[in-house]
Each structure stands twice: as structure tokens, then as C-alpha cells.
Amino acid sequence: MAIKDYRLDPFLNVLNVKRINGEQHQVPNQSPYTVRLNEVPQKTDPSTLAVAFSGGVILTEVAATPSQSQYWPDYNTIAHGAADWNTGTLLFNAADAGKIIYVSYNGTGTVVDERLQDMLELSVTTSTQSERDVKLSGTAVSYDASESSGGGNLSSGYVRVKQHRGLPAGTYTLREVIQHLINRSQTLEFIKGTNYYNCNCDCGDDM
Template identity: 80%
Template sequence: MAIKDYRLDPFLNVINIKKITGEYHQVPNQSPYTIRLNEVPQKTDPTSLNICFADAAVLTEVAAQPAQGQYWPDYNTTAHGVEDWNTGTILFNAADAGKIIYASYNGIGTLVDDRVQDMLELAVTTSTQPERDIVCSGSAVSYDSTETSGGGNLSSGYVRVRQHRGLPAGTYTLRQVIQHLINRSQTLEFVKGTAYHNCDCDCGDDM
């Protein structure tokens, strides 16, 4: 871990506290049920942390495995020999998975994870794309929509492949970008087949 934006006044040897209010997070839907605050919370007694759900219900801070409606801040980690430093990681109970929380606290700087990129882990869900099987001879399974074209008393089926833009313009977290790309991800498999049928005419080949 690397310390960034550590607001220490070297002349007075005090930390320039930044009041942070209503910081938005969502508890992961799978273990570990932890979030990391945008800044490291100041260690104080009583605590400077205040965490509530989206309905304004206040959670209780504990110093052990949290139950539903409780949270456990990681105050046990000291980085670079700084006694007041910790990871800013908050652990929740599995019963609170997926819930939106808002955190208010005294921020003393940010913590940057400087591990190599392929060691970083983000919990994501599977792609939202359905499994599809399309036979281009006229029948299609699990297609998205239907359309008609032209007129007359005879018809034949067809399959149209449409290409859509990927991630829309906007501001995202890294997790949101990766999850959005996974939701849109899919692979194609081309299978060659031979279908035999009678020509249903008078040529004599349908014996």
C-alpha cells in the first residue's frame, strides 16, 4: 500500500482533517462483504465514522465480526509506520449484502493499492447476455425481436445481426466499467451442418 495525499502539517505535526459527508458505496453481493472508503478515516474515540443505509437507518460500529446492521472498520493496519493510518476498509454482515450505504467521517488522506495490476481483484457477476442458437435457414431460437418486410402471400424467414455501441459516455468507477463490459460480453461459435431433404418435384431425385 502507498500513502497519497497525506495531509500532515510538518510544522505543527497535526493532520489537516477533511470532513467527508454522505460518501456513497454499495456492499458487495458476495464475500468478502467489504467496501473501502475513498479516504482513510481518522482513528478517534468516540469514532468519527457514521454509516447509514439509504433509508437513513444508522449502523452500529463494532470491534469484531459484525451482525446485521453493524460494521467493523479496519483500524488494525498501520502503513509506513504511521500510527493513525489504516486501510479504510469496512466489513459488513452477509445479511446486508447489496445494500446502499452512506458514510461520513474525518478523512486524513487516500490509500493507493500499488500491487501489480494482475493481482487486483474485483467481484463481478456473470454476463447478462442469454445463450442463443440461430439457424439461418429460417428458424431462430432466442432472438431478441421480430420484424416484417414487404407484402405478398409467401414469406421466408431471415436473421439480421445488428451491431450496437458499447459503454455509453459517462463517469464510472473501475468496477462499473468492468461489470458493464462483462454484461455485454459474448462469444460466437460457428457450426457447419448438412440438412438432407426431398426436392418435392417430378425430377425423380426424391426416391
């Protein structure tokens, strides 16, 4: 777990906190009844947290399992040996499940967690592979380019399928990797059909 946009002045060793007012959340309808704030709150005594229901009722902060209309911040967590560490997670009582809350606090940055993969959005373009169709039928076979070998007055067509390597070695950003994969992406569809035609040769059928 790490903090993004950690507003710490490394020269003065002072946090440049940002006051956040009225951040809206909803207590989950099922266990665990926890809410994670958008930022990590500054851990102070007394606490800078203020939580209220949508109707204006102020909740009480506690340092143990909360009862109704109470919340318990994870201030007792001392991860990595840092006394002021916390993740901005608040625990509520089951009696408050589904209720809307508004939270005000001093923010110090954003916790990066497993939700990032669902929150991150990258703009990419469509695949560079063209839409192509090849029909295998007697001698009339083509796929982008023709290829011939040998001699004679008879010929038959064929299609070659070539497999190429994927992404070449190198250093890429996440966006570049995804775009490369999209550019090389394609799907194959096999369709079976029947051609009907008249026989113009002497088949030996006198009937």
C-alpha cells in the same frame, strides 16, 4: 500501500483533516463483504465514522465480526508500527449484502492501491505511423521510396523490411512512455490475391 494527498502539516505535526459527508457505496453481493472508502479516515476514539443505509437506518460500529446492521472498520491494523494506520476498509455482515450505504468521516488522504491501474486515465494522441499498402507484383513494386543497384536492361522489384530499435534510452514520464509506444505502434495484414491478364506474346499455342 501508501497515502496520496496526506494532509499532514509536517511543521506542526497536525493533520488537516477534511470532513466528508454522505459518501455513497454499495456492500458487495458476495464475500468478502468489504467496502473501501475513498479516503483514509482519521483514527480517533470515539470514531469519526458514521454509516447509514439509504433508508436512514444508522449502523453500529463494532470491533469484531459484525452482525446485521453493523460494520467493523480495520482500526485494529497497526501497519508499519503506526498506531493510527488504517486503510479505510469496512467489513459488513452477509445479511447486508447489496445494500446502499452512506458514510461520513474525517478524511486524511487517499490510499493508493492495486486499483490505480484501472482508475488512472491518460490522454494520448493516435499513432504517428502512416497507413501504407505495398503490392508485390512483378517489377512494379514500391514502398515509400525506390532503390536500385547494378545495370542492365532488365529489372525486378523487391521490398526490404527494416527493423528499428524501440524507445531510446532516457528519462520519461509515464505519459511520455505510453505516447512513444503508441507513436511506434502498427499492425501488419497480409492479403493474398490473383491478377488475371491477357497474354500478348507468341506462346506457341496454335489452338
